[in-house]
Amino acid sequence: MGWSINIGKIFGIRFRIHATFFLLLFFVFVSVVGQFGINRAILATLLICAVFVCVLIHEVGHSLIARRFGKETKSITLLPIGGVATIEEMPEKPIQEIAMAIVGPFINLAIAGILYMFVGQWTGAGASNLYPDSVKSFFAGLIGINVMLAVFNMIPAFPMDGGRVLRGILAVKMDYVKATSAAVFVGQALAVLFIFFGLFFDWWLALIGVFLYIGAGSEKQQVMLKSILRQVPVGEAMTTDFLTLRPDEPVRNALEHFHHGHQDDFPVIGEGGVEGILTRDRILAGIHEKGLDAPISEIMDRTFVLVAPKTPLDEVYKKLLSTKKTAMIVAEAGEIKGMVCLDGISRYFMIRAELKNLGR
Numbered sequence: 001m002g003w004s005i006n007i008g009k010i011f012g013i014r015f016r017i018h019a020t021f022f023l024l025l026f027f028v029f030v031s032v033v034g035q036f037g038i039n040r041a042i043l044a045t046l047l048i049c050a051v052f053v054c055v056l057i058h059e060v061g062h063s064l065i066a067r068r069f070g071k072e073t074k075s076i077t078l079l080p081i082g083g084v085a086t087i088e089e090m091p092e093k094p095i096q097e098i099a100m101a102i103v104g105p106f107i108n109l110a111i112a113g114i115l116y117m118f119v120g121q122w123t124g125a126g127a128s129n130l131y132p133d134s135v136k137s138f139f140a141g142l143i144g145i146n147v148m149l150a151v152f153n154m155i156p157a158f159p160m161d162g163g164r165v166l167r168g169i170l171a172v173k174m175d176y177v178k179a180t181s182a183a184v185f186v187g188q189a190l191a192v193l194f195i196f197f198g199l200f201f202d203w204w205l206a207l208i209g210v211f212l213y214i215g216a217g218s219e220k221q222q223v224m225l226k227s228i229l230r231q232v233p234v235g236e237a238m239t240t241d242f243l244t245l246r247p248d249e250p251v252r253n254a255l256e257h258f259h260h261g262h263q264d265d266f267p268v269i270g271e272g273g274v275e276g277i278l279t280r281d282r283i284l285a286g287i288h289e290k291g292l293d294a295p296i297s298e299i300m301d302r303t304f305v306l307v308a309p310k311t312p313l314d315e316v317y318k319k320l321l322s323t324k325k326t327a328m329i330v331a332e333a334g335e336i337k338g339m340v341c342l343d344g345i346s347r348y349f350m351i352r353a354e355l356k357n358l359g360r
C-alpha cells in the first residue's frame with residue numbers, strides 16, 4: 001500500500017503504518033487541546049495509540065493462527081480505520097477459517113478482561129469516553145473500545161471477522177462457493193438494514209452499511225473467480241499461435257519479431273527441445289548488455305517453467321505470481337502446445353464473458 005511507513009518486524013511479519021494515521025493523531029491532539037487543554041489532549045492521543053496497539057495485537061493473532069495452518073502473512077498495515085493483515089491465502093478448511101477469524105475478536109475481549117481486573121471499571125461498550133481526564137478513565141475507555149471492537153468485528157458480514165466465521169460454519173455442511181454466496185447474502189441484507197436505519201438515526205451506521213455491502217460483493221467476486229480458475233485447465237486459455245526462436249539465432253531476430261509482432265515471450269527451442277524462454281525484459285536487457293549479434297542462448301531465461309495442458313488455471317496463476325515470471329510454456333510429452341501469460345488469462349476471461357452474453 002502506498003504512503004505506508006515501514007516500522008519493523010513482529011514475529012517475522014512486516015509491520016507498517018499508513019501516513020494518514022499520524023494525521024489522525026495530529027487531528028485528535030489539536031481538536032482536544034483547544035477544548036480541554038494539554039493534559040487531556042495528550043491522554044486522548046495516547047488513547048488512540050493504545051487502541052491501535054490493541055488492533056495490532058488483533059491482527060498478529062490472525063497471522064499467527066494462519067501461520068499454524070501454513071499460510072504466511074506478507075505484512076500488517078495500520079490505517080486510521082483499523083488494521084489490515086495481508087495473508088497470502090486464506091485457509092479454505094472451515095474449521096481453520098473459523099479459528100483464524102475468531103481469534104481477533106477474542107483477543108480484544110481478552111485485553112478488555114485483563115485490563116478490567118486491574119482497573120475495576122469501564123465506560124461501557126459505547127466507548128463514550130474518548131477524551132479521558134485521568135489515567136483511570138483512560139483505561140476504562142480502552143476497555144470499552146476493546147469490547148466495541150470485538151462486537152463490531154463479529155458482525156456476520158464480510159469483510160468483518162464475523163463474516164468469515166459465518167462462512168466457516170456454513171461451509172462445514174455446504175460447498176465453499178455456496179457457503180460464500182449464503183454468507184454474502186446475509187452480510188448484504190444486514191448492510192441494507194444498517195443503511196436504512198442509519199439514514200434515520202445515525203449517519204455512521206449508514207456509512208458502515210455501505211462499507212459492508214461493498215466488502216461482501218468483492219469477497220463473492222474473488223471466491224467465484226478462484227473457483228472458475230480452478231475448473232478451467234490452462235490448455236483452454238493458452239495461446240496456440242506463437243513463434244519460437246532457436247538458441248543460436250542472434251538477438252536481432254528476436255527484436256525483429258518483438259517489434260513487428262504481438263508476441264512478448266518466445267520459447268527457445270534447440271536440438272533437444274525447449275532450452276529456455278525469451279521474455280520482453282530479457283530482450284531489452286540483452287540488447288543493452290550483449291548487443292544485437294549475441295546468440296539468444298546467452299540472454300534467454302533458462303529457469304523457465306513448463307506446465308501440462310491439464311493444469312488448472314488457478315495453479316498456473318499462483319505460479320506466475322510466486323515465481324514472478326511473465327509467461328510459462330504449456331507442454332505435453334516434450335512437445336510445446338502453447339504459451340500462457342497473465343494478459344492471456346484476462347483476455348480468456350473477457351472472451352468467455354462475451355460468449356456467455358451472446359448465448360443469453
Ligand SMILES: [Zn+2]
Binds near residue numbers: 058062104105153161
Ligand atoms: Zn480481525
